[in-house]
Amino acid sequence: MANVGRTAGLIGAAVGVLAAGAAAGVAVERAVIGRRSGQRAQLEAEPFGSLRGTPHVFTADDGVELYVEVDELKRSRRPEPEPPKRRLLRKAVEAAPEDLTLIFAHGYGLNMDSWHFERRDLAGIGKMVFYDQRSHGRSGRSPKENVSLEQLGRDLHGIFEEFVPTGPVILIGHSMGGMSIMALAEEHPELFGDRVIGVGLCSTSAGRLDDVSIIFPGWPGRLARRIATPTVAALARIPDVVERGRRAGTDISYVLTRKYSFGSEVPPAFTEFVNEMIAATPISVIADFYPIFALHNRYDYLDALQKVECVVIGGDDDHLTPFSHSEEIVRHVPGAELVEVKNCGHLGLIEHHREFTAALLGMIERAEQSLGPT
Numbered sequence: 001m002a003n004v005g006r007t008a009g010l011i012g013a014a015v016g017v018l019a020a021g022a023a024a025g026v027a028v029e030r031a032v033i034g035r036r037s038g039q040r041a042q043l044e045a046e047p048f049g050s051l052r053g054t055p056h057v058f059t060a061d062d063g064v065e066l067y068v069e070v071d072e073l074k075r076s077r078r079p080e081p082e083p084p085k086r087r088l089l090r091k092a093v094e095a096a097p098e099d100l101t102l103i104f105a106h107g108y109g110l111n112m113d114s115w116h117f118e119r120r121d122l123a124g125i126g127k128m129v130f131y132d133q134r135s136h137g138r139s140g141r142s143p144k145e146n147v148s149l150e151q152l153g154r155d156l157h158g159i160f161e162e163f164v165p166t167g168p169v170i171l172i173g174h175s176m177g178g179m180s181i182m183a184l185a186e187e188h189p190e191l192f193g194d195r196v197i198g199v200g201l202c203s204t205s206a207g208r209l210d211d212v213s214i215i216f217p218g219w220p221g222r223l224a225r226r227i228a229t230p231t232v233a234a235l236a237r238i239p240d241v242v243e244r245g246r247r248a249g250t251d252i253s254y255v256l257t258r259k260y261s262f263g264s265e266v267p268p269a270f271t272e273f274v275n276e277m278i279a280a281t282p283i284s285v286i287a288d289f290y291p292i293f294a295l296h297n298r299y300d301y302l303d304a305l306q307k308v309e310c311v312v313i314g315g316d317d318d319h320l321t322p323f324s325h326s327e328e329i330v331r332h333v334p335g336a337e338l339v340e341v342k343n344c345g346h347l348g349l350i351e352h353h354r355e356f357t358a359a360l361l362g363m364i365e366r367a368e369q370s371l372g373p374t
Contacts, residue, residue, distance in 0.1 A: 046269065048113065048116050048269075048273045049113045049116070049273075049276075051116060051119050051120060052069060053069035053070050053071040053072075053128070053130065054069065054071075055067070055068070055069055056068040056069070056070060056163070058131070058158060058159055058162055058163075060134065060154070060155050060158055061154055061158060062142075062146050062151070064139070064140045064141070064146070064155075065139065065140040066131055066132065066134060066140070066155060067112075067131065067132045067137060067139045068129065068130070068132075068159060068163065069129075069130045069131070070128070070129050070130075070163060071119070071123065071127065071128040071129075071130070072127055073100075073124075073126055073127045074123075097126075097167070097368070097371060099127075099166060099167030099168065100125065100126030100127070100168050100169075100170070100368070101127045101128070101129060101163075101164045101168070101169050102122065102125065102126055102127070102128045102129070102169075102170045102171075102172060102364075103129045103131075103156070103159065103163075103164065103169060103170070103171050103172070104118070104119075104128065104129070104131075104172050104173070105133065105156060105172070105173040105176075105177030105178070105181060106130075106132070106133060106136070106173075106174055106175075106176075106177050107175030107176045107177055107203075108175060108289055108293075109136070109277075109278045109281045109285075109286065109289075110136065110137075110174075110274075110277050110278065111132045111133075111136050111137030111138070111277055111280070112130040113137075114174065114277060114347075114349065114350065115130060115174075115349065116273075116350070117350065117353035117356075117357065118172070118349060118353065118356065118357055121353070121357045122360065122361070122364075125364060126170075129159065129163050129164065131155075131159055133152060133155070133176065133177070133180070134147075134151070134152070134155060135147070135281075135285045135288065136281060136285070137280070141285075142288070144288050147289055147292060148292055148295075149176075149179050149180065149182075149183045149295070149296055150183055150186075150187070152176070152179070152180040153180055153182075153183025153184040153186065153187055154187070155180070156171075156180050156181065156183075157188055160191070160195075164195075167195075168195065168196075168367075169195050170196070170197060170199070170200070170363075170364060170367060171196055171198070171199050171200070172199070172200040172202070172360060173200070173202065173204065174202040174203055174204065174349055175202070175204050175320075175346065176204075176289075176293075177202075178202060178203075178204030179206075179293075179296055179298070181199060181201065182206060182301060182302065183298065185298075185301050185302065185304040186298055186301035189301070189304035191304075192304035192305065193304075193307030193308055196308055197308055197368075197370060197371065198308055198309040198310070198363050198364060198366070198367030199305055199308055199309070199310045199311075199363075200310075200311050200359075200363055201310070201311070201312045201313070201326075201329060202313050202314075202348065202349055202356060203313070203314055203315060203318055203320075203321050203326075203346050203347075203349070204312075204314075204321055204326075204329075205296070205321045205325035205328075205329075206296075206297070206298050206299045206302060206325070206332065207296050207297035207298060207299055208297065208325075209293050209294065209296060209321070209325075210294050258271050259319070259345075260319055260320060260345070260346060261274050261345050261346055261347040261350075261351070262344075262345040262346075262347060262351045263315055263316065263317030263343045263344045263345035263348075263351065264317075264343040264351065264352075266350075270347075270350055270351065273350070274347060302329065302333050303332075305336065306333055306335060306336075308367065309363050309366045309367040309370060310333055310336035310337070310363070311336065311337040311339060311359050311360065311362065311363035312326045312329050312330050312336055312337070312338050312339070313326070313339040313341065313348065313355075313356055313360075314326035314341070315340075315341050315342075315343075315344025315345050315346065315348045315351075315352070316340055316341065316343070316344060317343060317345050318344065318345055318346045318348070319345070320346045321346065323340055326338060326340075337359070337363065339355070339359040341355045341356070
């Protein structure tokens with residue numbers, strides 16, 4: 001039984017990595033305790049998960065409680081950014097209207113803490129709203145029948161109305177969070193160009209994800225992606241066994257995390273940070289959400305994004321939402337800025353956070369200018 005648990009845990013870890021676009025949240029094997037100690041020291045040096053705002057609970061239209069944090073605008077207490085961003089941030093802060101709000105939607109298998117660097121470095125531009133997507137982080141578990149991108153769009157709309165009743169809004173989404181923004185644009189295109197003045201899409205796709213190869217190139221990789229759905233569903237039927245295996249972990253899972261999250265050598269703490277976020281995502285949640293991405297196709301609803309300043313940012317080494325998907329979004333949104341980050345994987349918002357923040361700052365500054373004098 002121990003061997004079954006270990007095998008299930010490894011399979012669960014591998015499939016979770018591929019499905020979630022990060023790791024499957026497994027801890028690194030006890031045999032590499034020395035490496036974990038070094039990572040822990042780096043985690044303490046960069047206080048991941050320490051940025052907190054005012055907590056709220058928002059009840060979605062189906063009764064699921066979503067955890068929300070609001071960072072109120074406190075420009076006088078804004079932390080000093082890193083030198084390359086000081087000029088851009090200063091201009092954005094000076095131009096920002098007092099009632100500007102930024103809403104951040106995170107990706108599959110992650111939580112709001114994945115925005116750590118952006119939350120730190122964009123502070124002072126406006127009020128910032130972060131939330132854990134349903135079944136993720138501190139939010140309540142969604143009924144399986146309500147797990148859909150349409151529902152994620154409705155969740156975002158509800159948070160929009162509850163926490164930003166007036167004033168201009170900028171929406172920023174990573175991976176599944178970007179898809180949530182597209183679902184909102186499908187249902188409420190009237191918001192874009194009116195309340196929404198800017199959109200940042202990070203490492204995401206507007207559809208055809210079934211054509212993306214994983215593990216192997218070409219048709220074997222596409223087959224592997226399709227096999228992942230029933231595999232995850234089968235593992236979800238033995239959650240206790242899988243979770244025990246995930247907690248045990250292996251070096252292989254650590255390698256998979258790095259491969260499918262990052263495109264360059266990153267501090268080990270970055271990988272550990274991702275692992276710790278995903279470790280809280282049960283295999284049953286991975287299984288509930290994975291099939292919805294095959295159904296995602298919103299190219300016909302991207303017109304709304306032409307009404308706002310839009311930047312699409314992707315990594316050239318993203319195995320999960322390849323850069324070609326960013327290019328395809330821009331082809332459907334003429335005028336959107338396309339930013340390719342070199343040596344960058346799916347978690348570019350962590351791996352190359354300086355480049356991602358700079359691109360978002362540029363979009364925010366242009367969106368502010370579209371409002372005219374404040």
